[in-house]
Amino acid sequence: MNPSTRFTPGRAATYALLVLAALFFLVPIYLLLATALKSPDAISLTTTWHWPAALNWASFEEAWAKIGGNMGNSLFLAVVATVLAALMGSINGYALAKWKFRGANTLFALMLFGMFIPYQAVLIPLFQFIKSLGLYGSIWGLILAHVVYGLPITTLIFRNFYADVPDALVEAATIDGAGFWAIYRKVIFPISIPGFVVVVIWEFTQVWNEFLFAATLTNTSSQPVTYALSQLAGGQAVSWNLPMAGAILAALPTLLVYILLGRYFVRGLLAGSVKG
Amino acid sequence: MRGLSRDRLWSIAVLLPSVILLGVFVYGFIGRTVYVSLTDWGNDPAQALATNPVIQWVGLANYQELFSGFLQGRFRQEMVSTIFFTLFFILGCLGLGLGLAMILDRNPKGEGLWRTIFLFPMSLSFIVTGTIWRWMLQPQGGVNQIPTVVGGEPSTFGWLSSTESIWKFDWNKLPLLTAVVVAVVLGVLALRALRAAQRTRALVAGLCALMLLAWSLFVGPNLKLLAAPELHGFNLALIGIIIAAVWQMSGYTMALYLAGLRGIPEEIREAAKVDGATDAQMYRRVIFPLLAPITLSAMIILGHISLKIFDLVYAMSGPDNTFTSVPALNMYLTSFRQNQFALGAAIGTILLLLVAFVIVPYLTSAFRTEESH
Numbered sequence: 292m293n294p295s296t297r298f299t300p301g302r303a304a305t306y307a308l309l310v311l312a313a314l315f316f317l318v319p320i321y322l323l324l325a326t327a328l329k330s331p332d333a334i335s336l337t338t339t340w341h342w343p344a345a346l347n348w349a350s351f352e353e354a355w356a357k358i359g360g361n362m363g364n365s366l367f368l369a370v371v372a373t374v375l376a377a378l379m380g381s382i383n384g385y386a387l388a389k390w391k392f393r394g395a396n397t398l399f400a401l402m403l404f405g406m407f408i409p410y411q412a413v414l415i416p417l418f419q420f421i422k423s424l425g426l427y428g429s430i431w432g433l434i435l436a437h438v439v440y441g442l443p444i445t446t447l448i449f450r451n452f453y454a455d456v457p458d459a460l461v462e463a464a465t466i467d468g469a470g471f472w473a474i475y476r477k478v479i480f481p482i483s484i485p486g487f488v489v490v491v492i493w494e495f496t497q498v499w500n501e502f503l504f505a506a507t508l509t510n511t512s513s514q515p516v517t518y519a520l521s522q523l524a525g526g527q528a529v530s531w532n533l534p535m536a537g538a539i540l541a542a543l544p545t546l547l548v549y550i551l552l553g554r555y556f557v558r559g560l561l562a563g564s565v566k567g
Numbered sequence: 568m569r570g571l572s573r574d575r576l577w578s579i580a581v582l583l584p585s586v587i588l589l590g591v592f593v594y595g596f597i598g599r600t601v602y603v604s605l606t607d608w609g610n611d612p613a614q615a616l617a618t619n620p621v622i623q624w625v626g627l628a629n630y631q632e633l634f635s636g637f638l639q640g641r642f643r644q645e646m647v648s649t650i651f652f653t654l655f656f657i658l659g660c661l662g663l664g665l666g667l668a669m670i671l672d673r674n675p676k677g678e679g680l681w682r683t684i685f686l687f688p689m690s691l692s693f694i695v696t697g698t699i700w701r702w703m704l705q706p707q708g709g710v711n712q713i714p715t716v717v718g719g720e721p722s723t724f725g726w727l728s729s730t731e732s733i734w735k736f737d738w739n740k741l742p743l744l745t746a747v748v749v750a751v752v753l754g755v756l757a758l759r760a761l762r763a764a765q766r767t768r769a770l771v772a773g774l775c776a777l778m779l780l781a782w783s784l785f786v787g788p789n790l791k792l793l794a795a796p797e798l799h800g801f802n803l804a805l806i807g808i809i810i811a812a813v814w815q816m817s818g819y820t821m822a823l824y825l826a827g828l829r830g831i832p833e834e835i836r837e838a839a840k841v842d843g844a845t846d847a848q849m850y851r852r853v854i855f856p857l858l859a860p861i862t863l864s865a866m867i868i869l870g871h872i873s874l875k876i877f878d879l880v881y882a883m884s885g886p887d888n889t890f891t892s893v894p895a896l897n898m899y900l901t902s903f904r905q906n907q908f909a910l911g912a913a914i915g916t917i918l919l920l921l922v923a924f925v926i927v928p929y930l931t932s933a934f935r936t937e938e939s940h
Contacts, residue, residue: 305673312667313684316814319699322709326702336708340716382581390578398586400934405593407926409875411898412919413596415603415912418903420596439592442585471577500692502878507903517694521882524698531702538698542691549690553683556690557822 327351327535334531350536354523358537361519366544368430368515369498372437377490379438380445384486385479387446388453389461390471399450406443410503421508428510436508437498444497445490448562452486453479485555492552493559496545516541597919604629604912615906629913635792642914643738645894647799649921651734652809652893653873659813660869661862664820669850671821672828682825686818693815697882700811701727704883726807727884727891735800743787750779802890808883812876820865827861828854867929871922894918 326334330347355362387399410417417436418427426432456479464474505518520541524534549556607629608622609615633639667685671678688696703709704726711722736744757772831854839849877895884891886900894914902911 302675305670305675308666308670309675309681312663312670313681316684316688319703319814322703323699336705337712337715337721339702339705339708339712379585383585386578386581390575392575392579396934398582400930402585402589403930404926405589407871407922407930408593408597409871409895409915409918409922411875411877411895411911411915412600413592414600414898414915415902415908416596416599417592436592439588442589446585465574471574496690500694502692502694502881503899506899517692517878520692520698521694521878524701524882525885534698535702538695542695545690545692546687549687550683553686557686560689560819560822561826 323535323538326531327539329532331530331532347532350532351540354533354536354540357523357533358516358519358540361514361516362540362544364430364509364513365499365515365517368433368437369495372434372441372498373491373494375434375438376441376445376494377487379442380490381449381480381483381487382475383442383446384449384451384453385475387450389456389458389474389479399446402446403443405440406447410440414503414507417504418507427508428513430509430513432508433504433513433515436504437501441494441497444562445494448490448493448559449483449486451562452483452489456482488552489555489559489562492548492555493562496548496556499545600912600915600919603909604916606909608912609902609906609908610910612906615908625909629909630917632910633913633917640797641889641892642894642897643797644799644802644889645892645897646917648802648805648891649874649893649895651801652805652812652876653870655809656812656816656873657866657869659809660817660820661865663813663817664822664865665824665858667817667821668824668828671825682821685821688815689818691815693876693879694882696811696815697879700807700814701883704807704811725804727804727888729803730890732800732802732890735798738797738799739790739792741792742790743783746779746783746787750776750783753779804884804888804891808880808891811883812873812879815879816869816872820869823861823865824858827858831857864929867925870925874921874925875918 322339325342326339327350328346328348329343330345330349333343333347387395421427421432421436424432424435426435460478461474464478469477499515500517501515502517502521505515506521509515509518520534520537523537605624605626606622607625608620610629614620614622633642671681675681705711706723706725706728707721710726711724713722715721753772753776757769757776760766760769760772835853835857836849839853844852875895877893877899880891880893880896886892886896895918898911898914898918901907901914
């Protein structure tokens with residue numbers, strides 16, 4: 292065993308700090324669960340920290356009745372937008388990493404800028420454009436926006452991923468007479484699974500969690516869950532068990548993705564800082 | 568693989584749709600926003616949603632209105648708020664993230680579990696985070712009830728409802744303050760260029776700094792944006808929102824720093840130990856300098872997130888609390904609630920300029936170094 296794993300005052304301090312930090316991150320979750328499981332008449336501000344005497348699961352049913360449809364919208368939106376953005380990003384990344392042409396880096400930097408712009412700076416023309424296509428209030432308008440503004444990050448992740456694929460592999464395939472598409476199909480795509488996992492997780496989470504487009508481009512029938520939750524939680528008369536249950540429901544899909552595939556989530560996170 | 572072979576044409580052809588889409592949705596739309604911001608579209612409510620609205624070119628009038636108009640005090644407070652928010656949000660995330668990464672770097676048992684705990688808020692939506700923390704920060708509940716657990720009196724701090732502010736300054740001094748800050752930055756740049764023996768750069772930066780200083784000595788103090796003094800400062804209600812934002816995003820800096828720490832070769836640490844460095848010295852002299860590039864890139868990513876944050880504010884204190892509002896939220900309300908599209912476009916443009924100020928040098932330097940490899 293490594294000597295540093297022996298118990299010393301330094302080690303004790305390490306664990307004490309870890310527990311303290313973990314409390315900061317987990318206490319809101321305790322309160323979230325406790326409130327969601329209380330019956331409305333058991334909720335009062337002075338007893339916020341008490342664990343409910345009797346568990347009341349009805350809040351979840353009620354919250355589901357209110358935002359379940361929006362969860363469906365979000366799921367459809369996130370799946371379709373993610374698949375499209377991932378496929379386009381994969382082809383883009385392949386072209387940029389393996390068929391470098393003059394100015395490819397400049398072009399890529401110009402594309403990347405789209406990842407950082409505040410969407411407020413394009414929102415009005417975007418709204419007009421979606422409206423002029425007749426897609427305002429339809430989930431397809433939202434999908435279009437998410438695919439386009441998702442392209443920079445999916446291209447970035449795939450470009451960095453393919454940069455690590457040895458050029459010799461591509462050259463060997465060229466000598467065998469394979470062209471652009473044959474190389475993609477037979478060499479690049481089959482080894483892209485880890486890249487796709489990272490991109491899909493990242494993009495799915497981003498689209499699911501987005502709020503500004505959701506609030507601007509949709510109407511009641513097509514609103515994703517983030518918007519529905521903000522409406523549910525914003526009301527004054529509502530008892531707090533309902534928004535808390537709603538928050539749990541809205542958080543569950545991305546939380547599950549993170550818990551099950553955390554490693555890839557972190558990889559996407561690190562790729563987001565441009566240099567992966 | 569030289570020349571315009573078939574494959575090379577394909578590689579350009581497959582990029583074309585994305586390039587066109589991004590060209591329109593990013594650059595085209597930005598251009599359109601800037602154009603709209605120079606018109607009066609929506610300033611007359613009757614014309615805002617007309618099928619063929621009468622739109623007139625008004626030049627910079629909307630910007631002038633935002634920075635010095637009688638009705639736009641809210642926007643000016645938001646500009647100040649967003650600067651304070653960004654400052655404390657970045658400091659909080661960097662400090663907490665670095666601390667957590669340093670602890671995890673000591674290889675505690677169950678490292679994976681700790682990491683999972685520190686990072687999970689990242690996977691949540693700002694709306695979810697905001698909903699949870701809004702409940703945590705209720706005036707008579709949540710955090711304010713914590714003292715009662717150990718028998719104390721409940722705290723009465725108005726986390727999201729406070730209307731007090733500190734560090735107030737007169738908006739009329741803004742040009743002056745900006746000029747002084749920019750002059751100082753330019754001065755530092757000039758000194759550094761001088762030390763690196765880049766004479767032209769030192770001369771240009773130094774001269775600009777001197778001109779700005781002269782301006783702020785002789786012209787700046789007499790400049791008045793507003794007829795009367797207008798005080799803006801750091802609203803205390805923002806503290807709660809900053810805590811929630813740090814809760815959500817500090818896992819990100821932890822992941823960045825941890826990757827950085829793990830990337831430092833063991834030999835370097837050992838060499839420092841052999842040279843007799845204590846732990847503290849090793850961190851200060853060896854490890855922190857190596858982490859500097861990570862800090863810079865984290866600051867840039869967090870800075871751009873912070874400047875455009877609005878969903879967290881929307882979920883925590885609602886869209887109508889002017890004391891916690893930020894320009895990104897104001898843009899949404901101005902454009903899509905009041906239909907004042909030109910004014911909204913002007914706010915959007917200002918936000919873009921703030922973000923571009925941070926991002927463009929970063930992207931340029933990232934790709935210049937890569938190009939030279």
